Amino acid sequence: MAGEKVSIIGLGALGILFGQHLSKKMPPQNLRIIADQERIKRYETEQVYSNGERCHFQYVTPEEAVEPADLIIIAVKESGLKDALHAIHRHVGEDTVILSALNGITSEERVAERYGWDKVLYCIAYGMDAVKEGNELTYANMGKLAFGDIDPDGVSDQVKRIARFFDETDFPYEIDTNMKKRMWGKFMVNVGVNQTVAVYRGNYGTIQKDGEARDRMVRAMKEVIALSEWEGATLTDEDLHYWLAVLGTLNPEGKPSMAQDLEAKRFSEVELFAGTVLRLASKHNIPTPVNRSFYEEVMRIESGY
Incomplete structure (x- = not known):
């Protein structure tokens, strides 16, 4: 996945956590944070911090024309999923993989209803103890993403591709065959x-x-x-x-x-x-x-x- 493009929507605790890690491992132009203009203005004015360190993110609005992402991470809350699914539409291409880090057991179905099961892997975020207050995130444990195929007992090329990217970026993850x-x-x-x-x-x-x-x-x-x-x-x-x-x-x-x-x-x-x-x-x-x-x-x- 040389030159991979990653888009993240949702700059709460998980979005900052994942985004800050990847921003240090990727060319800055290849990591996009999707947000509306009002939020972008607030982020740029107040800045965003992770464990006291300022985050340097590239922000794009949902309306901007962009190259499709290899990986989209959805890190909004459940109440924001409907809007997020619309906001990512310019980032979804033929080979895009979408990971939803939402709580609960239904978000993958909603993503698949919009973009198809061929774009979706099951995913959970676990083991992190991040606390976000205002524009500042603090944590002691980054945790991991566990992900895998919809069908159990196999490891698809999609899963292997995302795993290689996470290996290249030292991103903590686990593949699970019974997601x-x-x-x-x-x-x-x-x-x-x-x-x-x-x-x-x-x-x-x-x-x-x-x-x-x-x-x-x-x-x-x-x-x-x-x-x-x-x-x-x-x-x-x-x-x-x-x-x-x-x-x-x-x-x-x-x-x-x-x-x-x-x-x-x-x-x-x-x-x-x-x-x-x-x-x-x-x-x-x-x-x-x-x-x-x-x-x-x-x-x-x-x-x-």
């Missing part, structure tokens, strides 16, 4: 960690130690395990323990995005987490009282904005 299960595992983590830390107004340290918050988090995650079997992902307690070990590596002072949203009085992704659990629970007639309580508590907090 559906992996995505459900990440969903389980988000359901537990994001909602627990947000409701308890804590940080990762809150759920890394024994106590009420951690116990409630684990119970919420076990409700996802029960649903996964009915949805063809079949998580087990072994997956739960794996992800609990990952959580133990995070900076205890860090916070997930949902906790940051509630602190800033922004509307959160509770519909993506507990909301999805409740809809699937209704579909399969499975009780999920812990996630219902999280849903009601977050909605009550947000109603007070």
Whole structure:
């Protein structure tokens, strides 16, 4: 992938994290940050920082004519996905691969509805403890992208091509041949960690130690395990323990995005987490009282904005 072009949309925590790393490994003209003119003006005026270091990004509007990207990374929140799918259209070419780093288990389907499954690989971002306040990002652990094919048990040329590029740019990644299960595992983590830390107004340290918050988090995650079997992902307690070990590596002072949203009085992704659990629970007639309580508590907090 010599001379590869990469486009990133979404300059939240993940967008800055990925963009700053790649900006040091690629020719600057080959990395594009897609944003509307108003956002670009704000980024250029206030600047963007990662661990105290100023980021030097090339910004392009959705209307600008550009060469198609070899790789597009979507790093917006779920509420911004519809607009993002429109904004990237000039960057999508015949050989473009799209990775969605969104939380949840549905974004790939929405990307594929617009651009086709032949452009999409399953993807999750995990292991990062980034916190974004204003225009400044701080983190101790960069984490990784795990990605793979829609169909399990194989490694396509697309996956190999992106892996070579990540090798060339020292980008931390992992290829997974059972991404559906992996995505459900990440969903389980988000359901537990994001909602627990947000409701308890804590940080990762809150759920890394024994106590009420951690116990409630684990119970919420076990409700996802029960649903996964009915949805063809079949998580087990072994997956739960794996992800609990990952959580133990995070900076205890860090916070997930949902906790940051509630602190800033922004509307959160509770519909993506507990909301999805409740809809699937209704579909399969499975009780999920812990996630219902999280849903009601977050909605009550947000109603007070």
